[in-house]
Amino acid sequence: MNAYEFTDNGSRIDSEGVKVDVFAFHGTLVNQRYIVEVLHLKHDIYILQFFLKNHRLSGNRFNMLLNANNKTHVFYVLNTIVNIIEIIIKRNSLASFGFMGAPIRKETSKKLNLRNINLDGTIKNTKRFSTYSMYVKRYFPPTLFTHIDYEDTSCYLLKNNKNIYLTKEIADQYLNEIISSKYN
């Protein structure tokens, strides 16, 4: 898989006491630097999030789009994330991976997207969610990972089949806990 080279920038503890591994790479096709954060949550769940280094101080860093118009770059970025996942699996063989397709600015607008905005503030079926979920279905084998789709909240979990303690019920409950702490 063609991907960008990344560097491991170590780990830190965020304000909520969650361990965060930080990786970085240079998107040479668009000449932009990216930061990838991997949050270590309970039940060996790792949440991957990435954003442009230029946007790191913005509260909307996950929502902004790069106006690069370069499809190859998009695949290179996603392939780089998969390479980071491989590193994490080497470190923890029970790791499960989750992501949330952050909404773009249009999708957060009640005027333009009211029918997809839930009462608790989460947003259904975002553009990023449909792209990322299609991508993970392409490369992550169902024999190793159970694919759990939370279309209503634009979340996705790749549950490691080796981790027998993480059931769907636990994952559902944990997701609801996270949502209620973030949105309410």
Add this chain to the structure above:
Amino acid sequence: MYYQVFDEAKKHLMKRIFKIHPKKVKPVANRPINDKAASVKIIHTGRVLSVDDINKNRSSKYSYLVFDFS
């Protein structure tokens, strides 16, 4: 003479200024609760995708990755 005219003009102006005063807004007791953004809790449940679901829009030209779980 000049001062008299000036004083009268000043009085007239002060009267006009004191007429234009903002209305006092009284605090409203028992305001209906529905005008405040209430937090709503929804229980979200995921859907486990079957192999058919995963392969539904998946092109056969892509092969699954091999992960080293050692």
